[in-house]
Amino acid sequence: MTAAPLVIVRPPELAGRRRRLGGWRRLPTKAKAGALLLGFFVAAGLIGPMVAPYDPSYSNPSPSLSLNPPSAAHLLGTTQTGQDVLSQLLVGIRLTLELAVLVGVAATALSVVVGVSAAFLGGLWDDLLSLTSNVFLVIPSLPLLILLLGYLPQQGQTPTILVLSLLGWPWGARVIRAQTLAIRRRDFIAAARETGEKTWRIIAFEIVPNEVSLIAASFVNTVLYAIGASVALAFIGLADLSSWSLGTILYWAQSAQALTLGAWWWFVPPGLAVALIGTALVLLNTGIDELGNPRLRATGTGRSNGARYRPADPTPVYSQAADAQRTSALARALHSFSRSSVLDRAHGAAAGDGE
Amino acid sequence: MSFLLRRIGFYLVAAWVALTANFFIPRAIPGNAVQAIMAKFPNLQPSAYHALEAMLGVGHPGSLWHQYVTYLYDVFHFNFGIDVLQYPARVSTLLGETIPWTIALVGTATVIAFLIGTGLGIAAGWRHGGWLDRVLPGLMFFQAVPYFFLALVLIEVLAERTGIFPIGQGYANGLVPGWNWAFIGSAVYHSLLPAFTIVITSVAGWMLQMRNVMITTIGEDYVVAAQAKGLPNRRVVFTYAARNALLPQLQGFGLALGFVISGAIIMEIVFSYPGIGLLLLNAVSAKDYPLMQAIFLVITFAVLLANLIVDLVLVVADPRVRTREATS
Numbered sequence: 305m306t307a308a309p310l311v312i313v314r315p316p317e318l319a320g321r322r323r324r325l326g327g328w329r330r331l332p333t334k335a336k337a338g339a340l341l342l343g344f345f346v347a348a349g350l351i352g353p354m355v356a357p358y359d360p361s362y363s364n365p366s367p368s369l370s371l372n373p374p375s376a377a378h379l380l381g382t383t384q385t386g387q388d389v390l391s392q393l394l395v396g397i398r399l400t401l402e403l404a405v406l407v408g409v410a411a412t413a414l415s416v417v418v419g420v421s422a423a424f425l426g427g428l429w430d431d432l433l434s435l436t437s438n439v440f441l442v443i444p445s446l447p448l449l450i451l452l453l454g455y456l457p458q459q460g461q462t463p464t465i466l467v468l469s470l471l472g473w474p475w476g477a478r479v480i481r482a483q484t485l486a487i488r489r490r491d492f493i494a495a496a497r498e499t500g501e502k503t504w505r506i507i508a509f510e511i512v513p514n515e516v517s518l519i520a521a522s523f524v525n526t527v528l529y530a531i532g533a534s535v536a537l538a539f540i541g542l543a544d545l546s547s548w549s550l551g552t553i554l555y556w557a558q559s560a561q562a563l564t565l566g567a568w569w570w571f572v573p574p575g576l577a578v579a580l581i582g583t584a585l586v587l588l589n590t591g592i593d594e595l596g597n598p599r600l601r602a603t604g605t606g607r608s609n610g611a612r613y614r615p616a617d618p619t620p621v622y623s624q625a626a627d628a629q630r631t632s633a634l635a636r637a638l639h640s641f642s643r644s645s646v647l648d649r650a651h652g653a654a655a656g657d658g659e
Numbered sequence: 660m661s662f663l664l665r666r667i668g669f670y671l672v673a674a675w676v677a678l679t680a681n682f683f684i685p686r687a688i689p690g691n692a693v694q695a696i697m698a699k700f701p702n703l704q705p706s707a708y709h710a711l712e713a714m715l716g717v718g719h720p721g722s723l724w725h726q727y728v729t730y731l732y733d734v735f736h737f738n739f740g741i742d743v744l745q746y747p748a749r750v751s752t753l754l755g756e757t758i759p760w761t762i763a764l765v766g767t768a769t770v771i772a773f774l775i776g777t778g779l780g781i782a783a784g785w786r787h788g789g790w791l792d793r794v795l796p797g798l799m800f801f802q803a804v805p806y807f808f809l810a811l812v813l814i815e816v817l818a819e820r821t822g823i824f825p826i827g828q829g830y831a832n833g834l835v836p837g838w839n840w841a842f843i844g845s846a847v848y849h850s851l852l853p854a855f856t857i858v859i860t861s862v863a864g865w866m867l868q869m870r871n872v873m874i875t876t877i878g879e880d881y882v883v884a885a886q887a888k889g890l891p892n893r894r895v896v897f898t899y900a901a902r903n904a905l906l907p908q909l910q911g912f913g914l915a916l917g918f919v920i921s922g923a924i925i926m927e928i929v930f931s932y933p934g935i936g937l938l939l940l941n942a943v944s945a946k947d948y949p950l951m952q953a954i955f956l957v958i959t960f961a962v963l964l965a966n967l968i969v970d971l972v973l974v975v976a977d978p979r980v981r982t983r984e985a986t987s
Contacts, residue, residue, distance in 0.1 A: 445921065447920065447921075447939065540940055563815040575805060579804040
């Protein structure tokens with residue numbers, strides 16, 4: 305239960321600064337690269353609007369400033385109407401990250417609530433919640449997003465955040481539910497229950513702290529999804545086009561045919577920014593994965609030492625206890641709909657035979 | 660077989676949820692959807708008007724329940740109403756014209772990406788720590804690039820500047836769609852670049868997933884036993900490790916279809932490809948609500964159907980699914 309994943313056990317006199325440094329050093333390279341890259345963009349988002357040299361919306365009426373290539377006055381050149389691309393970028397990173405983080409927080413909170421309560425309430429509730437998340441997973445989200453946003457009388461940041469959060473939780477809920485079911489069966493939970501801890505206390509202080517890495521991974525994934533979806537939606541015009549986000553910059557660049565006019569400095573930087581933020585998040589997530597499962601690392605595999613390195617088997621996630629709890633016939637019937645239930649049982653049985 | 664029956668039951672539930680959401684969204688969102696259409700087309704024919712009523716709840720034709728039943732009846736008879744954008748074309752006709760384009764291109768490209776990615780994943784997982792493993796972070800970049808951005812850059816470089824590929828559209832101007840070589844050749848030629856962009860953006864995802872499952876599978880005792888028996892590497896890789904690692908990959912394929920469709924919509928918009936995604940964009944920008952709704956339904960049903968096919972493949976590929984169900 306004391307497991308903060310990055311802390312290495314050391315004699316107490318070495319605790320403090322060295323321990324933290326050691327933790328950073330022991331992070332997989334991919335996680336480090338991802339964190340550094342992401343830190344750069346977060347910093348740009350935080351201080352960007354303050355250091356932006358121009359007002360991003362200011363159109364310079366002078367025709368000589370239209371579509372200027374990068375120069376000392378305009379480090380990333382100008383748009384067709386003489387706006388400064390660098391300023392737009394600095395303001396746009398803030399708005400895009402803001403949206404992504406808000407969606408990430410809201411959707412991850414939803415998935416924790418749904419996942420944990422599905423696992424804890426059990427029975428019919430579990431099956432209803434699981435069925436709901438499976439249905440949301442299988443319905444393609446972008447067409448639904450387009451449909452929802454298309455019906456709104458006007459576009460804006462808030463509706464986009466709401467709609468993205470509403471559709472972004474099922475995957476995380478599924479993973480968190482499985483993990484909660486597994487943790488629930490551990491001895492320390494039984495012990496906590498025996499000592500008379502209340503259910504909400506067990507959830508808040510025993511279960512959720514043990515799922516921090518999973519929740520973090522789910523958050524990173526949701527942020528990635530929010531960036532991708534919001535940029536794509538803005539690019540096809542379903543956003544508040546008078547505000548500056550990475551997606552709307554790309555929208556205006558494309559509608560002015562920036563690439564065909566040879567104005568790469570208008571189109572490439574925002575796209576590259578989205579790509580690099582995305583790469584940073586993917587790297588970070590892969591790093592988190594490798595931290596939990598060292599076998600996935602590309603280098604330093606056990607084979608090189610002649611002995612095969614085998615970490616402890618992953619936590620068994622599929623629980624017979626949950627099956628036993630499905631008392632009502634309706635509950636059983638509902639649960640049996642899910643593809644995972646059948647496969648889990650099949651695989652669980654295979655694993656059980658091997659033991 | 661009961662596995663399949665249960666899955667079909669699940670898809671029916673999902674389809675019902677999509678249908679119902681589709682019914683309530685226009686009624687729940689405050690806005691001037693109805694007025695917009697009425698203002699644009701004051702003299703609709705009675706039959707078209709009736710379908711519109713059912714689809715959008717124009718005016719107050721009966722109770723909500725009555726509207727719902729009428730709506731379901733219309734959908735089951737492929738009566739999606741008339742189109743506002745290309746009046747008086749029927750929505751179902753427009754759908755019939757665009758769907759084959761999307762399925763032919765996106766279906767082929769997705770299967771190719773899946774096969775290449777899985778193959779590379781097998782190689783990367785087997786030669787763990789080899790050069791394929793090391794280029795993986797580079798591939799992640801391609802996965803993170805917004806699809807439309809990469810596509811536009813490729814259009815600029817490979818089509819506009821060098822002219823190797825045509826710029827967008829489904830076939831050359833002036834050709835009449837039909838089963839003749841000139842048209843088919845042109846259509847294939849126009850689909851090469853879109854297919855290529857889909858493949859390079861989605862290959863990394865398949866590859867990463869397959870690699871990770873492969874690495875876990877290779878650590879299993881039965882793979883070690885197969886090696887210890889002295890079986891040739893090829894047999895160990897494909898028959899022992901890859902076959903088992905493929906199962907989660909197949910499951911992932913079903914779930915990833917939603918993302919594939921999203922990518923396809925953007926692809927068609929970027930390439931002006933005459934498929935259903937472009938139709939959706941046109942419908943949205945023209946506020947053509949009946950068409951938007953019909954497209955959403957068609958896409959959702961297509962994804963559900965594809966998932967069902969994945970389940971069928973799973974039953975064939977994984978004996979555990981069959982035997983487990985036969986005994987219990």
